Amino acid sequence: MRWFLTVLGVLFGVIVFLFLDYSLPSRQTVRITDAYNRLTDIGANAIFYASPDTGTVQNAQGQRDVRFINTARANGKPYVYRNEDTGWIWPPYFKYDSSNLQAEATDMQSSAASPQWVSITSYGWRISWASIYPNAISMRPVAGPDVRPFNWPAVLILLVLGALLFLIWRMWNQFRERTIDPAVRSADEAWDRMDARADAARDHIAAETREAQGRLSRWWAGIRGR
Structure with a gap:
């Protein structure tokens, strides 16, 4: 009985950790390389996208017009964000300004030769093989790639x-x-x-x-x- 309770406790702890790791905001310092819209197939990974009732229209083929923000980290590796309103669903970020955020991202684009570094606050995971992207919440310029806002x-x-x-x-x-x-x-x-x-x-x-x-x-x- 004790081993069963131990296993149950470990599983519960792992679930809580994953839940918090996905839901809590994180910050990364990156350089924005592109900001665009793309028709995206929403299937089994729909739980990692915003609810359709937040304003994003999904067509009969299961495709949704999603805003994306392409970035590059200080080590040169790419990192892609989605930019969707959250509405009142979980996580409760009450985000309704994805259009404004996309405009900010477009304005802050820069090249590797003349970089402009930005701290982006987001939640979620980036899983390439499952087409899962973190959702950008806000952004602000920072002085350099080594700046890590608290x-x-x-x-x-x-x-x-x-x-x-x-x-x-x-x-x-x-x-x-x-x-x-x-x-x-x-x-x-x-x-x-x-x-x-x-x-x-x-x-x-x-x-x-x-x-x-x-x-x-x-x-x-x-x-x-x-």
Whole structure:
């Protein structure tokens, strides 16, 4: 039973980590190389795109006109963002300015010869083989490729979650101390009393049995002595 609870706890921890890793905002310093729209096939990976009710139109063939932002990192490797409104769905970034953000990205394009570095805040993962892209939330210019703005939104969210978990843990401890522990003690005491009564009943039955055996032995001895 213990190994099952351990495995369950590990799986729960992995799920929570992946959920937070996808949902929390992250920041990368990149150089924007292109900003464009593209008809994109939405299929099994639809969960990693915005809901259609946020304003993005999807045609009968399952294609959606999605805004993309191509970037290059300081090491020269490409990194592609999508730019979609989130609306009121999860994660709750309440983003409705994807058009303005696309205009900013177009204005901040630069070449490798004359780079303009930008810090882009986004959430999500980049998985190339599954056509999954992080969703850009905001951007602002920075002085150079080594500038790493402090990711205070993620820290603030983690602090709030930590405080909520601590509050839930304290409430659970109080509930356990006031309700569960007394019930467990009462059940243990009742079980001990039942066990004691069972032992007493067994002793009584054993004594009665020995006494009956003694009477039977004496009776049989009396018969044999006749």
